[in-house]
Amino acid sequence: MNSPAAPAAVLWDMDGTLVDTEPYWMASETPLVESFGGTWTHEQALALVGLGLEDAARILQSAGVRMAEHAIVDHLTAEVMRQLRDEGVPFRPGAREMLLALRQAGIRTALVTMSLRRMAESVVELIDFEAFDVIIAGDDATRPKPYPDPYLQACEALGVAPESAVAFEDSPNGIRSAVASGAAVVGIPLMVSVAGAGAHATWPTLEGRTVDDVAAFHTAHRTTRGHAR
Structure with missing residues (x-):
């Protein structure tokens, strides 16, 4: 049986998703x-x-x-x-491990946050490996979340189609932004419920999750969407 195809990129929200700030x-x-x-x-x-x-x-x-x-x-x-x-930087459970595994698998990554760039860069600098190809911060976005602009800008900067990407988000506004961009979206709730926000899957945490899990989710989402209508 063939392994599910990995997404072209994984797009990460920062506050509440990557780090518990x-x-x-x-x-x-x-x-x-x-x-x-x-x-x-x-x-x-x-x-x-x-x-x-x-x-x-x-x-x-x-x-x-x-x-x-x-x-x-x-x-x-x-x-x-x-x-x-x-x-210090309070990573959410499994987040650093997932990010490193994605990088080791050669999957492109972007940080898509409404925090200012100087804060995003300060967090990224404290990660002990090259974590992101692209950062789209709040002062870069043409319109903020829940508009799709930040995720569309990240995909454009990475040179990937949104439909080929997976996004990780913890908030309803972030999920709505990522879904509207066309990405496959995993909600990973923390402070607030994400019920009804439109995430294509909800994972309580990234702890124990693997790149294969991300690939399987992405493949299943594309297959389901392809059969819709």
């Missing part, structure tokens, strides 16, 4: 809101998961943060980067 973002948002006399609940913080930073900044403004959008984005990014330096 969402607690760092939340720990940065709460004191910022409180410094302006407001309150910030866990539920409000969860609503920002997967949003573009400018969209998140506008929500923080509505919670009482009297700062310009770009200043909020810069402040939060600096705080999260500080925590990364102090605490």
Whole structure:
């Protein structure tokens, strides 16, 4: 029996998918809101998961943060980067191992994140192998997730068709972005449910998963889509 064909590329969200930085973002948002006399609940913080930073900044403004959008984005990014330096990069279970296995198998990879490029690059620099061929960050995207633009830009930069790629995402907005691009999408939820967001498969974690699992998922998705209509 022939082995399933591997995808041409695997596209990774960063926050919550590759690395568990969402607690760092939340720990940065709460004191910022409180410094302006407001309150910030866990539920409000969860609503920002997967949003573009400018969209998140506008929500923080509505919670009482009297700062310009770009200043909020810069402040939060600096705080999260500080925590990364102090605490280290908290990879999600199996994520580093999967990324390394994909690289060793010769499969191209892209990081597709709504975090600023300087933060994305700081995370990538802390990975002890050459992890990504391409980075598309929030300040590179023509439109943020849930629009398909970031994933389409990544595929264009890699020189692959979106239909030949697999995307890993942890948030509803990210999943909607990747699905709209045409990629086959695996939801790997963390802080929020991804039910109803349209992922083609949901894996609780990447721990124990292999390149063959990714290839089998991609082949099954293409076969199913080919039989649709």
